[in-house]
Amino acid sequence: xxxxFLTEEEEIIKELAxxxxxxKIKAKRAYYDETQEFPWDIVKIMAESDLFRIFIxxxxxxxxxxxxxxxxxxEELSRGCAGIALAYAGTALGTFPILLFGNEEQxxxxxPRIAEGELAAFALTEAQAGSDAGNIKTRAEKRGxxxxxxxxxxxxxxxxxxxIYTVIALTNPEKGARGASAFIVExxxxxxxxxxxENKLGIRASATREVIFQDCKIPKxxxxxxxxxxxxxxxxxxxxxxxGVAAQALGIAQAALEEATKYAKERIQFxxxxxxxxxxxxxxxxxxxxxEAARALTYQVARNIDKGNTKITKESAMVKCLASDxxxxxxxxxxxxxxxxxxMKEYPVEKLMRxxxxxxxxxxxxxxxxxxxxxxxxxxxx
Amino acid sequence: xxxxxxxxxxxxxxxxxxxxxxxxxIREGVxxxxxxxxxxxxxxxxxxxxxxxxxxxxxxxxxxxxxEEALKEAIAMGVDRGILITDKAFAGADTLATSYTLAKAxxxxxxxxxxxxxxxxxxxxxxQVGPELAAWLDVPQITYVSKILEIDEKRIKAExxxxxxxxxxxxxxxxxxxxxxxxxxxxxxxxxxxxxxxxFKPEIWDSSSMDVDRKYIGLExxxxxxIKIFAPPQKIGGQKHEGTPEELAKIIVKKFEELKxx
Numbered sequence: 323x324x325x326x327f328l329t330e331e332e333e334i335i336k337e338l339a340x341x342x343x344x345x346k347i348k349a350k351r352a353y354y355d356e357t358q359e360f361p362w363d364i365v366k367i368m369a370e371s372d373l374f375r376i377f378i379x380x381x382x383x384x385x386x387x388x389x390x391x392x393x394x395x396x397e398e399l400s401r402g403c404a405g406i407a408l409a410y411a412g413t414a415l416g417t418f419p420i421l422l423f424g425n426e427e428q429x430x431x432x433x434p435r436i437a438e439g440e441l442a443a444f445a446l447t448e449a450q451a452g453s454d455a456g457n458i459k460t461r462a463e464k465r466g467x468x469x470x471x472x473x474x475x476x477x478x479x480x481x482x483x484x485x486i487y488t489v490i491a492l493t494n495p496e497k498g499a500r501g502a503s504a505f506i507v508e509x510x511x512x513x514x515x516x517x518x519x520e521n522k523l524g525i526r527a528s529a530t531r532e533v534i535f536q537d538c539k540i541p542k543x544x545x546x547x548x549x550x551x552x553x554x555x556x557x558x559x560x561x562x563x564x565x566g567v568a569a570q571a572l573g574i575a576q577a578a579l580e581e582a583t584k585y586a587k588e589r590i591q592f593x594x595x596x597x598x599x600x601x602x603x604x605x606x607x608x609x610x611x612x613x614e615a616a617r618a619l620t621y622q623v624a625r626n627i628d629k630g631n632t633k634i635t636k637e638s639a640m641v642k643c644l645a646s647d648x649x650x651x652x653x654x655x656x657x658x659x660x661x662x663x664x665x666m667k668e669y670p671v672e673k674l675m676r677x678x679x680x681x682x683x684x685x686x687x688x689x690x691x692x693x694x695x696x697x698x699x700x701x702x703x704x
Numbered sequence: 705x706x707x708x709x710x711x712x713x714x715x716x717x718x719x720x721x722x723x724x725x726x727x728x729x730i731r732e733g734v735x736x737x738x739x740x741x742x743x744x745x746x747x748x749x750x751x752x753x754x755x756x757x758x759x760x761x762x763x764x765x766x767x768x769x770x771x772e773e774a775l776k777e778a779i780a781m782g783v784d785r786g787i788l789i790t791d792k793a794f795a796g797a798d799t800l801a802t803s804y805t806l807a808k809a810x811x812x813x814x815x816x817x818x819x820x821x822x823x824x825x826x827x828x829x830x831x832q833v834g835p836e837l838a839a840w841l842d843v844p845q846i847t848y849v850s851k852i853l854e855i856d857e858k859r860i861k862a863e864x865x866x867x868x869x870x871x872x873x874x875x876x877x878x879x880x881x882x883x884x885x886x887x888x889x890x891x892x893x894x895x896x897x898x899x900x901x902x903x904f905k906p907e908i909w910d911s912s913s914m915d916v917d918r919k920y921i922g923l924e925x926x927x928x929x930x931i932k933i934f935a936p937p938q939k940i941g942g943q944k945h946e947g948t949p950e951e952l953a954k955i956i957v958k959k960f961e962e963l964k965x966x
Contacts (some may be wrong), residue, residue, distance in 0.1 A: 370891065371893070372894045
């Protein structure tokens with residue numbers, strides 16, 4: 323085992339998150355995967371165990387841990403179930419805009435609630451604005467002391483379940499992406515409603531839903547940063563949140579590797595465990611090599627962010643892309659090692675494969691990740 | 705007012721193997737855990753404080769120095785204080801000597817309100833320490849509690865699980881209760897609790913820190929002698945027959961004749 327020199331605090335977080343995954347999540351994951359119900363009972367356990375405090379500064383009721391602590395927690399929870407873990411990771415995503423750009427009043431108002439376990443969500447994507455995020459249409463019109471929001475956000479993680487939404491909307495449509503701003507919208511605000519809940523391939527314990535604004539009036543104090551900063555806030559948020567997606571991918575891949583290794587030693591074919599065959603051994607070896615490499619890079623980038631390194635756009639995109647591609651490959655191979663049984667729902671690996679796929683898609687597709695890495699790379703070389 | 709929870713560190717019986725030659729437990733390499741029933745006791749102790757807003761929750765254990773780990777788990781769950789009774793003089797204690805020693809520690813802690821024990825330990829399975837403790841302290845006891853209905857500074861009313869249903873029992877406090885698994889679902893530790901546990905050092909009491917009579921402690925105070933430990937022979941499954949009552953009666957009669965019972 324590679325020693326990543328976790329701090330004492332990180333070790334405790336890892337131990338606790340693993341305990342929650344082993345003792346609480348594993349028993350329920352098949353149920354939530356089947357029913358697509360929202361795992362409120364597990365979210366409550368996470369909250370009571372202080373997990374939401376990890377990424378909140380101490381002055382707002384948190385532990386003041388950084389991206390590395392979050393990475394460790396998300397990885398361990400995702401090893402249990404990536405869908406259930408997403409209620410947690412999605413909250414961190416929705417919280418980053420407030421952490422990074424919120425003023426003192428906003429932080430005081432919202433961060434203690436999140437520390438206590440109120441869920442948050444981040445709302446950028448729209449039907450016509452996926453990878454082309456600059457093409458959003460949701461409007462935020464200033465009228466006196468208020469902004470009035472109109473539009474529909476799509477595929478919003480924690481949609482309908484979260485109490486706090488950070489939303490990107492256009493305050494100046496003529497300027498396009500430069501005319502976007504970020505807002506905090508609370509559940510219960512008149513004009514805010516929730517539409518279609520998606521029926522998904524994987525991460526089925528997670529709520530993915532439309533968030534609809536119809537003349538939704540919010541006080542002007544809910545503007546994050548300044549008008550026109552919406553996209554800067556969104557992109558900076560992703561710099562901090564993408565290691566979290568990588569962590570999710572690592573957890574999924576770790577679970578798949580463990581299951582496949584165990585199964586290979588138990589499954590007898592031609593009178594011997596299939597682990598005796600070099601074909602299987604090499605698959606397992608490649609899975610382990612790639613997973614460890616992805617983990618090492620993810621941890622290193624997370625630590626860089628916590629050290630205050632702000633030029634992290636390229637590196638965050640790298641780990642998100644690498645870890646999710648590894649998770650997809652590892653889970654596909656885990657299913658292959660399980661053979662016919664791997665295709666069946668009685669065994670855990672088909673779910674891991676379904677869950678892995680989303681990590682290559684959300685918070686920027688891996689094609690967009692490569693665009694980011696390449697464009698930064700080309701900029702760096704004069 | 706103190707809510708005192710007595711806990712025991714035990715070998716994880718899922719891991720325990722017997723030495724068939726010597727008839728003893730193989731303790732080497734076996735993980736130690738908090739007796740599972742005691743986790744319910746800890747949870748209930750913490751809940752009594754939470755529901756009444758009163759009392760200090762004290763976890764009390766007797767054992768070797770490494771029993772400190774059990775107290776750390778209790779601290780991580782949220783108890784306020786942890787006391788480890790440890791001394792070579794206490795070694796070899798049976799349930800009587802153990803309960804005497806715990807009673808003396810509780811006298812030293814002072815102002816007990818409720819004393820909560822798990823219904824039994826999974827290593828010895830005697831279920832004696834809780835009741836004996838009540839006897840030494842000369843206080844009421846309610847065993848096999850599955851629900852605390854009411855509790856205040858004067859009385860406690862609880863449901864106890866029996867073979868035939870439930871008893872509802874009321875007693876004055878201080879009172880010893882032993883709890884079943886039906887009573888609650890023990891919480892996981894919190895991060896704050898685990899961080900506190902990491903830095904936690906228990907109060908350590910030995911035979912000189914308590915007012916104990918030496919003839920009641922350790923091996924000397926233990927009338928129980930273990931003569932032999934053995935695994936009972938496995939029961940062989942019976943025979944199963946199906947048919948009409950007439951057919952089955954014939955089979956039975958035939959069997960009885962074979963065995964020369966009739």
